[in-house]
Amino acid sequence: MGLMDNLKGKAEELKDKASEFAGKHSDQIGSAVEKAGGAIDKATKGKYTEKIEHGTSKAKGAVDDFAHKPEDPGTGPDAAPGTGPGSTPPA
Template sequence: MGLLDNMKAKLGPAKDKVSDLAQRHGGSIEDRLDKAAKVVDEKTKGKYSEKIHAGTGKAKEAVERLAHPAERTPDTGTSAAPGGGTAQTPPTPPQTPPEGPPPTS
């Protein structure tokens, strides 16, 4: 068993615990993120508002992913669609040039 396998085996229980905590306290975590973002935005006098907002959004998404890990498929990282499939966009068909000579005007 390699080093990475050992680490995964040891981190498994911690991941489950974090997931459980995110499920139980997700709302209050998001409230605290908003509160911290507001304080930082006030301290920086709005200079970094866009970056603070983006970072807060990413943190909230991470909490959501931790709270609901079963909604993601482990091999591709795509969201699971209702009914067991994955929510992926279908491939676009290749475009073929029209047959025959080009139109004349």
Template structure:
């Protein structure tokens, strides 16, 4: 088991507890999401719309992260480990003799 796997395993209980607390205070999480929208509007106004697409992308990702934190099972997650996107997909079993 690698260092990152050990770190994830040790942080999992804290993440679960924080997620549980976020679920208990979902009204405050909603206020956080409104704050994200408000901050995005202010930044978009200050930059005169020059970075609107990047601001929208960042806002969507931030709100998505909050949603996944509060509702980890709603996205089809099992609470288990997330696959590493840098690991290539390899077929199972022995290599073919071709």
């Protein structure tokens, strides 16, 4: 295995860890983004409120898209058919 393969493997591993971290702490990250947006809005005296709100919304959406959230037990790829949310239990 070459150096590039090792680097690619490590990069993928770090991406997975970051995604897992973001999934576990997405509420805290979202709160921090809101707080930062509020501070920026205050510093600019409301001149860019709409742009700041748009940016914070996009940032929180990006975190949600990146975050690996734990799956519901009945929705993973190994789940039995008909056991996920919205399915009816067997009679």
